[in-house]
Amino acid sequence: MKSERKENLIQLNESYKSLSPLDRMGLLFQDFESDRILVTSSFGTTSAIILHMISKVAPEQPVHLVNTGFLFEETLQYKNEIEKRLGLNIIEVGASENKHRFTRENQTWKYQNDLCCFINKVDPTNQLKKGKDVWISGLLRFQNENRQHLRIFEPRNELLKFHPIIDMTPEEVSLYTTIYELPQNKLYYQGFGSVGCTHCTEKGDQREGRWLNNKKTECGLHL
Numbered sequence: 041m042k043s044e045r046k047e048n049l050i051q052l053n054e055s056y057k058s059l060s061p062l063d064r065m066g067l068l069f070q071d072f073e074s075d076r077i078l079v080t081s082s083f084g085t086t087s088a089i090i091l092h093m094i095s096k097v098a099p100e101q102p103v104h105l106v107n108t109g110f111l112f113e114e115t116l117q118y119k120n121e122i123e124k125r126l127g128l129n130i131i132e133v134g135a136s137e138n139k140h141r142f143t144r145e146n147q148t149w150k151y152q153n154d155l156c157c158f159i160n161k162v163d164p165t166n167q168l169k170k171g172k173d174v175w176i177s178g179l180l181r182f183q184n185e186n187r188q189h190l191r192i193f194e195p196r197n198e199l200l201k202f203h204p205i206i207d208m209t210p211e212e213v214s215l216y217t218t219i220y221e222l223p224q225n226k227l228y229y230q231g232f233g234s235v236g237c238t239h240c241t242e243k244g245d246q247r248e249g250r251w252l253n254n255k256k257t258e259c260g261l262h263l
């Protein structure tokens with residue numbers, strides 16, 4: 041990393057650290073051009089907080105759902121509910137039909153799950169990253185070990201990852217959701233702490249139901 045970029049990163053983290061998550065989001069849209077900012081959402085159990093913040097500070101901003109073709113029906117219903125409730129501009133993207141068919145017919149989630157995630161999630165997201173400077177993400181530090189060290193801004197190749205809610209506690213997440221009466225993915229009430237694809241998600245606390253009994257813990261999008 042060039043030293044200038046490193047200094048900018050330190051300054052950015054310093055100036056955003058003491059702000060509330062909502063104020064961090066507001067400042068991001070002052071500090072960066074909106075067409076250089078990428079927003080994606082999985083419409084999982086903690087997605088509503090970031091989406092609510094976007095609706096407050098930049099309601100026109102496109103929000104992308106990477107549809108793997110293996111999402112739960114409840115997740116797609118939740119996307120529609122959030123879209124209506126928060127008035128967001130949500131755009132679905134995904135792998136080409138040919139590529140997705142390859143994963144479906146070869147059941148890659150069973151035998152080559154990294155390839156499956158690459159084709160259905162990572163590659164479509166890589167297309168979205170082109171021409172962007174910052175990528176907003178709703179990662180939370182308490183969700184698993186891999187996220188413990190993350191700061192508000194982290195370099196990710198040519199992009200900056202922006203984690204405005206990284207330091208929220210489970211109690212703060214719950215309070216924010218309650219205060220703003222945000223809708224929840226119905227799977228949460230059935231015992232799913234985290235929600236991904238139907239083939240790779242089981243019930244469980246936080247992320248313990250994702251790729252259960254498998255060494256894989258992340259899809260490769262964020263970490």
Ligand code: SF4
Nearest residue numbers: 149153156157237240
């Ligand atoms: S989470 Fe599972 S089904 Fe979804 S893309 Fe990754 S391996 Fe495939």
